[in-house]
Every structure is written in C-alpha cells, then in structure tokens.
Amino acid sequence: MENNFLLTYLLLTPLVGGFLLLLIPSQKKQFIKNAGLGISLIAFVISLIIYFNFDQSKPDFQFVQKFVWIENFNISYFVGVDGLSLILVLLTTFLTPLTLLSSWSSIQHKVKEFTFFMLLLQVGMLGVFVSLDLFMFYIFWEAMLIPMYFIIGIWGGGRRIYASVKFFIYTMLGSLLMLVAIIWLAVFASNELGYFTTNLLELYKIGPNVPHEIQKWMFLAFALSFAIKVPIFPLHTWLPDAHVEAPTAGSVILAGVLLKMGTYGLIRFCLPLFPQASIDIAPMMSILAIIGIIYGALVAMVQKDMKKLVAYSSVSHLGFVVLGIFSFTHEAMQGAVIQMVNHGLSTGALFLLVGVVYERTHTREISDYGGIAKVVPIFSVAFLFAILSSVGLPGLNGFIGEFLILLGAFKSPVLNSWWYSIFAASGVIFAAVYLLWMYQRVVFGELNTNPKLDHLTDMNARELIVIIPIFFFIVWIGVYPSTFLNISDATVSNLINQVLNTPLSVVK
Amino acid sequence: MIPTALEFQLLLPVLIIAAGILISLIIEMFSSKSEKILPWFSIALFVSTAYYSLLTVGHERIIFNSMLAAGGTANIFFFVFTFGAAIVTLISIDYIKKIGMYYGEYYILLQSAVLGMMLMANAQDLVMIFMGLEQMSVCFYILAGFNRKKIKSNEAAMKYFLLGAFATGFIVYGIALMYGVAQTMSIPAIANGLLIYSDNIIFVAGLLLFIIGFSFKIAAVPFHMWVPDVYQGSPTSITALMSTGGKAAAFSSLLIIFTPLFATTQSTLFQPYLVVIATLSMLLGSIVAIAQTDLKRMLAYSSISHAGYILIGVAAGSELGIASVIFYLSAYTFMNLGTFGIISMIENKDEGNLSLNDYSGLGNKKPMLAALLAIFMFALAGIPPFAGFFGKYYVFIAAIESNLTWLAIVGVLSSVISIYFYLRVVVVMYFQKDENILNVEDSSPALLGIMISALLVIVMGIAPGSIINLISNFVK
Numbered sequence: 005m006e007n008n009f010l011l012t013y014l015l016l017t018p019l020v021g022g023f024l025l026l027l028i029p030s031q032k033k034q035f036i037k038n039a040g041l042g043i044s045l046i047a048f049v050i051s052l053i054i055y056f057n058f059d060q061s062k063p064d065f066q067f068v069q070k071f072v073w074i075e076n077f078n079i080s081y082f083v084g085v086d087g088l089s090l091i092l093v094l095l096t097t098f099l100t101p102l103t104l105l106s107s108w109s110s111i112q113h114k115v116k117e118f119t120f121f122m123l124l125l126q127v128g129m130l131g132v133f134v135s136l137d138l139f140m141f142y143i144f145w146e147a148m149l150i151p152m153y154f155i156i157g158i159w160g161g162g163r164r165i166y167a168s169v170k171f172f173i174y175t176m177l178g179s180l181l182m183l184v185a186i187i188w189l190a191v192f193a194s195n196e197l198g199y200f201t202t203n204l205l206e207l208y209k210i211g212p213n214v215p216h217e218i219q220k221w222m223f224l225a226f227a228l229s230f231a232i233k234v235p236i237f238p239l240h241t242w243l244p245d246a247h248v249e250a251p252t253a254g255s256v257i258l259a260g261v262l263l264k265m266g267t268y269g270l271i272r273f274c275l276p277l278f279p280q281a282s283i284d285i286a287p288m289m290s291i292l293a294i295i296g297i298i299y300g301a302l303v304a305m306v307q308k309d310m311k312k313l314v315a316y317s318s319v320s321h322l323g324f325v326v327l328g329i330f331s332f333t334h335e336a337m338q339g340a341v342i343q344m345v346n347h348g349l350s351t352g353a354l355f356l357l358v359g360v361v362y363e364r365t366h367t368r369e370i371s372d373y374g375g376i377a378k379v380v381p382i383f384s385v386a387f388l389f390a391i392l393s394s395v396g397l398p399g400l401n402g403f404i405g406e407f408l409i410l411l412g413a414f415k416s417p418v419l420n421s422w423w424y425s426i427f428a429a430s431g432v433i434f435a436a437v438y439l440l441w442m443y444q445r446v447v448f449g450e451l452n453t454n455p456k457l458d459h460l461t462d463m464n465a466r467e468l469i470v471i472i473p474i475f476f477f478i479v480w481i482g483v484y485p486s487t488f489l490n491i492s493d494a495t496v497s498n499l500i501n502q503v504l505n506t507p508l509s510v511v512k
Numbered sequence: 513m514i515p516t517a518l519e520f521q522l523l524l525p526v527l528i529i530a531a532g533i534l535i536s537l538i539i540e541m542f543s544s545k546s547e548k549i550l551p552w553f554s555i556a557l558f559v560s561t562a563y564y565s566l567l568t569v570g571h572e573r574i575i576f577n578s579m580l581a582a583g584g585t586a587n588i589f590f591f592v593f594t595f596g597a598a599i600v601t602l603i604s605i606d607y608i609k610k611i612g613m614y615y616g617e618y619y620i621l622l623q624s625a626v627l628g629m630m631l632m633a634n635a636q637d638l639v640m641i642f643m644g645l646e647q648m649s650v651c652f653y654i655l656a657g658f659n660r661k662k663i664k665s666n667e668a669a670m671k672y673f674l675l676g677a678f679a680t681g682f683i684v685y686g687i688a689l690m691y692g693v694a695q696t697m698s699i700p701a702i703a704n705g706l707l708i709y710s711d712n713i714i715f716v717a718g719l720l721l722f723i724i725g726f727s728f729k730i731a732a733v734p735f736h737m738w739v740p741d742v743y744q745g746s747p748t749s750i751t752a753l754m755s756t757g758g759k760a761a762a763f764s765s766l767l768i769i770f771t772p773l774f775a776t777t778q779s780t781l782f783q784p785y786l787v788v789i790a791t792l793s794m795l796l797g798s799i800v801a802i803a804q805t806d807l808k809r810m811l812a813y814s815s816i817s818h819a820g821y822i823l824i825g826v827a828a829g830s831e832l833g834i835a836s837v838i839f840y841l842s843a844y845t846f847m848n849l850g851t852f853g854i855i856s857m858i859e860n861k862d863e864g865n866l867s868l869n870d871y872s873g874l875g876n877k878k879p880m881l882a883a884l885l886a887i888f889m890f891a892l893a894g895i896p897p898f899a900g901f902f903g904k905y906y907v908f909i910a911a912i913e914s915n916l917t918w919l920a921i922v923g924v925l926s927s928v929i930s931i932y933f934y935l936r937v938v939v940v941m942y943f944q945k946d947e948n949i950l951n952v953e954d955s956s957p958a959l960l961g962i963m964i965s966a967l968l969v970i971v972m973g974i975a976p977g978s979i980i981n982l983i984s985n986f987v988k
Contacts, residue, residue: 074977076984077909139905143896150890153935157943165943169935176895176931180924187905187912187920200909 008069010054011083011134014093015127017047018100022123025116033115037108040119044101044126051097058090060490063498065136065205073140077190078201082137087495088271088341089133091488092264095348096133098473099260100126103253106356106470110252110363111159118159121151122253129261133268138186138202142179145265149175152254152262160249167242167249174242178229185225189214189277204273208502211277223281226274227289233266236289236326237296240319247315248368252359255311259318259355260348267325267344271337271499275329279503286330286418293330294427297323301434305441310368313442314354317394320431321347327428328409331419334500336412341492342485343405346393349481350402353390353474357383360467365456370445374452380462384447386471391439393478396432401481406432417504519575522582525565525590526630532557533623540616550619551605551957557623558598565590572986578698579637584986586634588838589764593629593757596845597622600757602961603853604749610861610953613659613747621658625651625753629761633768638687638697641765645683645729648761649676652754656746662863668745675728675738683725689718703772710778722769723782729762732819733792743812748859751808752852755815756845763822763841767834770826771988779829786827787919793820794926801933805867807855810933811848814892817930818844821907824919828910835987836906839980843891843899843972850965851888854881857958858950865950871937873946880959881952882941884966891969893934894927899972906980 021043028036058066065084073081085093104122111118128148135141149172157168189207194200196210214222232239243263247255275282300320307313325347328340360383361376362368377384396402414425451457463471481488520527536553540546565587572583601622608614624647631644653676657669687697693715694702702709709715728735743751773779797817804810822844825837858865858874858881875882891898904927908920972979 072977073975074980076977076980143901146896146901150895153938154942157939165939168943169932169939172935173928173931177928180927181921183905184908184912184917184920184924187909188917191909191912194913 008067010050010057011067011085012069014047014050014054014097015083015130015134017050018043018123018126018130021046022120022127025120025123028116030114030116036116036119037104040123041101041104043123044097044104047126047130048097048101051093054085055090055094055491058085058491060087061494063087063494068136077139078199078203079139080137080203081140082203083134084136085134087492088268088499091341091345091491092133092261092268093130095264095345096126096129096261098477099256099348099352102352102356102470102473103256105466106256106359107251107253108466110359114158118155121154122257125151125155125257129257129265132265136204138190138204138207138273140202141204142183142186146176146179148262152258155254156246156250159251159254162249163245164249167245170242171246174232174239178232178239181225182229185222189222208276212279214278216280219278219281220284223274223278223285226277227270227285230266230269230274233269234263234322234326235266235319236292237299237319237323240296240300243319244312244315247318247355248309248311252355252362255355255359256352259314260352263318263322264344264348267322267329267340270326270329271340275503276499282330282503283332283418286332289330290327290413290419290424293323293326294424295323296320296326297428297431298434301431301438305434305438308369308371310358310370310442310446311355311362313370313438314351314358317435317439318347318351320435321351321394323431324406324409324428327413327424331409331413331416331424332500332504333412333416334497335408336416337496337500338489338492339405339408339412341496342401342481342488343409345488346401346405346478346481349474349478350390350394353386353471353478354394356467356471356474357387357390360463361460364459364461367456370442372452372454372456373446375447375449376451376457376460377447378451379457379460382462382468386463386475387447388443389475389478391443393482395436395439399479399482401478401485404481404485513577515576519582522568522571522573522575523580524568525561525587525594526627526634528561528564529557529594529623529627529630533620533627536620536623540620546616547614550616551601554601554619554623555598558594558601558626562591562594562598565594569982569986574636574700578700579635579640581634581636585764585767585838585983588842588983588986589633589760590630592760592842592845593626593633596757596760596849597626597753599846599849599853599961599965600749600753602957603752603849603856605957606953606955607749607856607859607958608747611659611747611859611863612861615658618655618658621651621655622753625655626757629757629764632761633764635765635768636699638690638699641768642683642687644761645765646680648758649680652676652750652758655750656742656754658750659747659863662745664745664863665747666745668742671738672742672746679725679728679735681725682721682728686718686720686722686725689714689721693718699768699772703775706772707776707778710773710776710781716781719769720782720785723766723785726762726766727789730759730766730819730822731793731816732789732823733796733816734789736793736796736816739816740809740812743815744806744809748808748852748856752849752856755811755852756848759815759819760841760845763826763837766826767837770829771834774829774831774834783827783829786823787916790820790823790827790919791922793817793823794923795820795929798926798929798933801930804933805869807866807868807871807937810868811851811855814930814933815848817926818892820926821904821923824911824916824923825907827919828907828914828916830910830914831984831987832913833907833910835980835984836903836910838983838987839906839976840903842979843903843969846965846968846972847888847891847898847900850884850962850969851892853958853962853965854885854888857881857955857962858952860951868936868940870950871940872944873941874950875942876946877950878952884962885941886938887966887969889934889937891973893931895931897970897973899969899976902973902976
C-alpha cells in the first residue's frame with residue numbers, strides 16, 4: 005500500500021523545520037545544530053520509508069500526489085518518484101545530515117542562519133527531484149539558488165562575493181531561457197490539447213510532436229540550463245570559483261547534489277521531451293563531454309589548491325555521466341545514474357576531508373603540506389580511500405560507473421563509434437595521475453616545516469562519524485552494485501525505449 | 513439621464529475618497545491635533561475604500577451616461593491604488609516628521625492624488641481620463657516638491673512639472689484629433705466605429721499622440737528622462753506612490769484605450785511601437801541601473817525596466833496580456849512600496865544614508881529590515897517563489913501566445929542583467945563588513961506597512977491562483 009503523502013512530508017520536514025528553527029534564540033547554538041541535524045535525519049528516515057515501499061519492478065512514477073495549485077494555468081502541485089529520482093532523493097537526504105554534522109565546528113557565527121539555509125537548500129533539491137510539473141520544477145530549481153547564494157556569500161572564503169554573484173547570474177542565464185522554453189512548450193500543448201498545461205506526463209506525449217527544427221531549439225534551451233549546472237565544458241567556469249569559496253558543507257552539497265540536478269534534468273526532461281533532437285544532438289553533447297573529461301583532468305593536474313583540484317575533477321567525472329546519458333544504451337544510462345551517486349559520495353568525501361585539514365591549517369595549497377602521514381595517520385588512510393574511490397579502483401564504487409558507461413558508449417547505436425570510449429577512457433588514467441600525485445605531495449615525503457601545519461591534529465570522532473557512512477556505501481556499491489542498480493533499472497529501460505522508439509521517419 | 517441610486521452606490525469607492533478629502537480639509541482647519549488624526553483617518557479611508565472596491569467587484573457596468581465604469585478591472589485597480597496608498601500613509605507617518613516636512617496638506621494631497629488615479633482607472637470618456645490624469649499629476653507636482661527647503665526636491669518638482677505638462681500637451685492634442693474624426697469623446701462609442709477609424713490616418717495619429725503622452729507617464733524609454741531625477745529628488749514616501757500608483761494608473765488608462773482595439777482585427781496596430789519601447793525600456797533600465805550608487809536612482813531605472821516588462825503584456829494584445837499587465841502591476845506595487853518603505857526608514861533627516869554603501873552590514877544591525885529588503889530585491893529580480901516571478905511568468909506566457917517569443921527572450925536577458933544590481937543590495941547588506949554607523953530610527957507604522965507588503969509579495973508568489981482568477985474573470 006502506498007502512502008501518497010510521504011513525498012509531501014519529505015518536502016515539508018525541512019521546510020517547516022527550517023522556519024521553526026528561526027524562532028529559537030541565536031545564542032542556543034548547540035541546540036540549533038542538534039535540531040538541524042535531527043530534522044535532516046527525520047527527512048532521511050522518511051526517504052528510507054519511501055525506498056522500502058518502492059516497487060522496483062515498475063517504471064512508473066510512484067507515491068504520486070496531485071493538487072490543483074493555480075487553476076487558470078492548469079498548474080498543479082504534482083509530485084512522484086521513479087527509480088531515477090528516488091536514488092537522487094536518497095543521495096540528498098543522506099548527504100544533508102552529514103554536511104550539517106561536518107560543519108559542527110567550522111561554522112561558528114550565524115549558526116542559526118546557516119542551518120536554516122541548509123535546510124531550505126534541501127527542500128529545493130528534493131523539490132527538483134520529485135516535481136512532475138514543469139512550473140513547480142522551475143520554482144524549486146530557481147528558489148534553491150537563494151540559500152546557496154547566501155551560503156557561499158556569508159560563510160565563504162575571501163572572494164566569496166565574486167563567486168556567489170557569478171554562480172547566481174550564470175545559473176539564472178540558463179534557467180531563464182529554459183523558462184521561455186517551458187512556456188513555449190505549454191503554449192504548444194494548449195494548441196495540441198486544447199488546454200494550457202505544464203504537467204510533465206502530458207507533455208511527454210506531445211513533446212515528440214514539436215516540429216523538428218523547433219525541437220532542436222527547445223532542446224538547446226533546456227540543455228543550456230542543465231549544461232551550466234552539470235557543468236559541461238565550456239560552461240564550467242563558475243564551478244571552480246563557487247567550490248573554492250564555498251564553506252565545506254556548501255562544496256559537498258554543490259558537488260554531491262547540485263551538479264546532479266543538471267544531469268538529472270537532461271535525463272528527465274531533455275531526452276523524453278525532445279527525443280529526435282536528443283538523438284541528433286547526441287554526438288555533439290558526447291564530444292563536449294569528452295572534451296570536459298580530458299580538459300577537466302588536465303586542468304586539475306596543474307592546480308595548486310586542493311579544493312580547486314577536486315572541483316576540476318568534478319568537471320571531468322561529470323563528463324562521464326553526460327557521455328553515459330547520450331549513448332542511449334541501457335548499460336551506459338545505468339552507469340550514468342550510478343556514477344551520479346558515486347560522484348556525490350567520492351567527491352563529497354574528498355571535499356569533507358580537505359575541509360578537515362583546512363579547518364586546522366587554514367590553507368589548501370598543496371605546497372603547504374607534505375609528509376603529513378606521520379602526524380595524521382587516520383586522515384591519511386581516509387584520504388587515500390576517498391581518492392581511490394574517485395580514481396575508479398575496482399572494488400570501489402567509481403569503477404562500476406565508469407566501466408558501465410565506457411561499455412555502453414562502446415556499443416552505442418546512436419554514437420556508432422569506438423572513439424568516444426577510447427578518448428573517455430583516457431580520463432580514467434588522468435584521474436589516477438592528478439589525484440594520486442596530489443596525495444603523494446600532501447601525505448608522503450618529508451614533513452613540511454611550514455608553521456601552518458603546527459596545529460594539525462588527526463580526525464576526531466565526529467569527523468569519523470561523518471566520513472564512515474560514506475565509505476560504507478562506497479564499498480557497498482563497489483562490491484554489490486545491484487542493490488542500487490535495481491532501483492533505477494526499470495525506469496532506465498523504459499526511458500531508453502521511449503526515446504529510441506520515436507517514429508523513424510523523423511529521425512535522420 | 514439622471515443617475516440612479518444604484519449608480520451612486522456603485523461609484524461609492526470614488527465618493528468615499530472625495531468625501532474623505534473634504535472631511536480631511538475640515539479636520540486640518542479646525543483641529544489642533546490634526547497631525548495625529550489625519551494619517552489614521554486617511555488609512556481608515558483608504559482601507560475601507562479598498563475593502564468596498566473588492567466587495568463590489570462583481571457589479572460590472574457603465575454608469576453616469578457612459579462617463580464611468582464600475583466594478584470589474586476598475587475596482588481591482590481601485591484596490592491596488594487605495595491599499596497601496598494606505599501603505600504609503602503608514603510609511604509617511606514617521607518619515608515626514610523625521611525629515612521635518614509635516615504640513616497638513618500632505619495627507620490631503622495624497623488622497624487627492626489617489627482620487628485622480630481612480631478616475632483614470634474607471635473613465636469611459638476621454639475627458640474623464642484627462643481630468644483624472646491632471647488631478648493626479650498636479651498633486652504629484654506639489655508633493656514632489658514638498659520638502660521645500662531642499663533644493664533637490666524643488667528641482668524634482670520643477671522637472672516633473674515641465675515634462676509632465678509637455679506630456680499632457682501630447683495627450684490633449686491626441687484627444688482633439690481623435691474627437692475630430694470620431695465626433696465623440698465616449699470610449700464605448702469610439703470602440704463601435706474603431707475598425708473604420710483605424711484606417712483614418714488622423715485618428716491613428718491622434719491615438720499615437722495619446723499613447724506617447726502616456727508613455728511619459730509610465731516612464732518608458734525614450735520618454736524616461738525625468739524619472740531618475742524626480743524619483744531621486746522627491747520625498748521617498750512620494751516616490752513610493754509615484755512609482756506604483758502613478759504608474760499603475762497610467763497603465764490602467766492605456767488599457768481602457770487598448771482593450772476595445774484588441775477586440776478588433778486591428779489588434780496589432782500599435783504592436784511595432786509597443787515592442788520597440790518595451791525592448792528599449794527593459795534593456796536601458798537594467799543596464800543603466802548597474803551604474804547607479806544611489807538606491808533611489810537605481811530603483812528609478814529599475815522602474816523603467818519594469819515598465820518594459822509590463823509593456824510586453826500590452827504588446828501581446830490579448831485578453832491574457834491585459835490580465836498579465838494587471839497582475840504584474842499589483843505585484844510590482846507591493847514590491848516597490850516595501851522597498852521604498854525600507855529606504856524611508858533608513859534615510860536620515862538630511863536625506864543621507866541613501867547610497868548603496870550606507871547599507872553595508874545592515875544584515876547584522878537590523879536583521880529584520882535586511883531580511884525584508886532581501887525579499888523585495890529577490891521579488892523585483894523575478895526570482896521564485898515571490899510575486900515578481902509570477903508576474904514575469906504571466907507576461908511571458910502572453911507574449912509567447914501572441915507569437916512574440918523573441919520579446920520574451922529579450923525580457924529574460926534583461927532580467928539576467930537586472931539580477932546583478934538587485935543582488936548587489938543583498939551583497940552589501942549581508943556579505944560586506946559594516947564600516948559606517950547607521951542610526952535607524954524605529955518606526956512601527958512603517959514596519960507594519962512594509963510587513964504587509966512583504967506578506968502580499970509572498971502570497972502573490974506562492975498562491976497567485978485566486979488573484980489570477982479574479983483578474984481573468986473581468987478581462988474581456
């Protein structure tokens with residue numbers, strides 16, 4: 005039996021919780037931290053309940069709930085999850101409490117506001133993943149910028165103002181063009197169906213009817229917005245700035261969940277709404293993805309700042325996801341979905357660990373470190389673990405995703421060339437180079453006599469509690485990925501059929 | 513024909529204000545406590561009118577020998593004007609004392625200006641539009657220069673008067689030409705023969721002059737030159753009313769003229785003109801606003817760009833377009849009133865504290881005011897879930913439905929530009945270290961007014977359904 009209110013509860017928990025937090029006096033910092041953590045844990049429990057009641061054999065949306073919201077434009081509050089959104093909902097609810105816990109000591113001023121914005125951010129992210137109405141999706145997609153903007157701007161580093169404004173305007177540029185496309189599609193629907201609608205399930209039916217020439221423009225308008233978020237080369241320039249200036253918790257959420265909203269958008273909206281255009285444009289997107297993989301890796305290699313290095317590695321890793329999406333094979337798409345989760349876990353862990361040392365030394369320059377293995381053995385092991393997961397060592401999670409994507413791209417009927425996989429595979433090698441090289445310079449060798457390292461102490465219990473659950477899932481996905489692959493299996497098969505089975509006459 | 517009792521009853525919103533003005537004059541003349549009584553009397557007057565307007569919104573008809581309209585969109589505009597004026601009054605109470613310009617006429621002129629706006633929104637005759645416009649404008653000319661010891665205020669009044677009179681000239685000339693062709697001033701009568709008149713070059717020229725005159729009043733580029741100086745120099749509470757009620761009233765008159773035209777096959781007659789001024793207003797307003805350091809001047813340019821967005825709805829030339837204009841104007845009214853309310857609270861008695869840098873660190877010093885201002889800035893920038901976003905969504909739908917997709921794209925690009933300067937206010941308040949000492953005098957009436965605006969801005973963003981229903985019921 006389905007409880008249809010579950011998704012609404014999931015959205016309301018952080019929303020109501022966040023506003024209730026505002027009523028608590030700011031001095032009670034510890035209580036606010038505990039309360040924020042508690043609220044996000046409740047959200048996690050709700051998402052687990054959804055997971056256990058989710059029927060993995062069905063590709064349809066489940067836990068669907070619909071209310072009329074704005075009658076005149078046929079806009080509804082319409083939520084539901086399928087395998088794809090469920091896995092990202094779980095990722096969001098899993099990472100949020102961990103990030104709150106990780107900022108326990110690094111965020112000292114305006115704790116209340118910080119917790120409030122983090123919870124609001126969670127509402128926005130969850131809303132994006134569960135919305136089945138384009139208008140509602142857009143509201144969450146945009147509204148989420150506000151808390152992130154404040155998180156970077158108030159608690160960020162030295163160039164935080166530049167980074168936060170750049171982040172905001174960059175994202176807005178893409179999404180406002182998407183807004184025009186959404187409205188255009190809704191008006192098109194009103195000509196086809198006789199009524200204006202932004203209901204995604206209805207638009208799925210009429211999207212393929214959009215004339216071929218216009219479909220390309222519509223695809224590009226949507227894809228631009230998602231490509232900025234992912235980010236796909238050459239739209240990635242906001243990312244290093246935002247990552248470097250954001251506080252640790254912001255970086256983890258940014259890398260862990262926000263970037264996935266872009267790839268999620270591509271799968272959820274671009275492909276099924278404009279199938280012919282997606283197939284036409286797939287080679288171009290794949291080439292951009294591969295440029296991103298290689299370019300991100302090469303730029304990461306020469307970074308002096310650890311956070312910036314990890315940020316560029318995100319550009320490279322998400323290139324794989326995009327390649328997986330536009331291969332249109334079951335393996336590659338499944339690989340893309342699992343790689344989204346993997347990237348959230350591995351890169352999240354890397355940012356958390358960089359945050360751990362940064363909090364003590366206030367430097368992220370690789371050259372300021374060296375030989376810290378002797379001082380902080382536990383940290384060094386954890387850091388190695390996260391790096392190996394990110395590199396794609398067999399037995400850990402990264403390998404599964406990358407392998408599936410490369411395999412799928414290899415036999416893709418749409419891309420129809422081996423070269424995509426061959427070039428993409430070089431990214432795996434580069435990843436090993438830049439990550440292990442950074443590890444070597446930071447952890448091994450003679451201990452750096454830099455006075456900044458004087459206060460370096462090993463990870464404490466709280467930090468271990470944050471990192472161990474992530475490692476647990478890194479190993480789980482690496483050893484037995486079926487648990488996670490099964491969630492999205494039916495959805496992905498259905499999606500691929502939906503895209504590839506559009507009338508052949510229209511497809512070139 | 514002698515008006516019936518029902519007609520008087522339907523005209524009650526206008527009559528209440530008119531009677532209120534007379535009573536206020538008497539209070540001001542005979543009571544020594546008028547300073548305390550008048551503002552609250554005005555608020556009671558405005559709120560009761562606003563309430564009554566909504567109550568009788570369904571009684572739509574033409575009254576007084578087809579001179580005026582009652583009910584429908586006119587009443588929705590009444591609500592916006594009077595409720596907005598009530599908020600302006602709340603803001604004014606402490607503000608005019610602070611900058612030392614309390615004279616009894618202030619509230620009376622405010623009421624008279626609102627009366628003028630109301631006549632502009634329910635006129636059904638060209639002469640009535642003109643009368644309403646002049647009543648409103650003359651009050652605004654005086655109010656702009658109300659801070660008579662300040663040279664800037666005088667300058668604003670003078671500029672506003674000269675350019676306003678110039679615009680009025682266009683309007684009168686336009687009316688004369690239209691009358692010459694149509695032989696009548698009555699808008700319903702003109703509407704009947706519109707298809708014939710629209711082939712007549714003299715009539716079209718008259719209509720164009722009329723529209724150009726109103727382009728001055730709504731502050732559209734290239735007729736916007738007066739806006740920055742007047743908005744900056746006028747007392748802040750007056751700028752608040754001018755930029756909201758004044759603009760909405762001018763748009764309401766434009767809609768009265770355009771609505772019959774849209775119903776004919778000539779609905780796109782003025783579309784080229786409208787899209788050009790819409791495009792110019794949006795882009796110039798947004799781009800020039802970036803260079804401003806004075807907050808009031810920045811909002812003046814922002815107001816120009818908002819005129820552009822609203823003109824998109826007019827240019828669409830459809831029922832949906834008209835409805836979107838009304839929604840946008842209501843949303844804009846409350847976003848702007850709230851913003852100017854906060855500015856008036858932070859402004860000190862020498863009209864200082866108006867530059868952007870004076871707001872640095874406001875987030876720490878006055879968290880409540882800063883949070884409210886941030887909401888208004890996000891709303892003005894058109895970011896969900898606030899009212900400004902839905903206003904834009906609405907006008908863009910109208911544009912795309914009328915095959916003006918490119919205009920919607922220009923609209924979103926200009927929105928992106930405008931985000932920069934709206935965000936800058938937030939940046940200064942929250943992200944910058946506070947260097948200056950800001951002495952903000954608390955004012956509970958003003959705070960109340962600002963909070964009501966904020967509430968409306970949030971409600972119109974999250975649950976605009978019932979308001980849209982109301983508007984689209986009466987747009988035909």
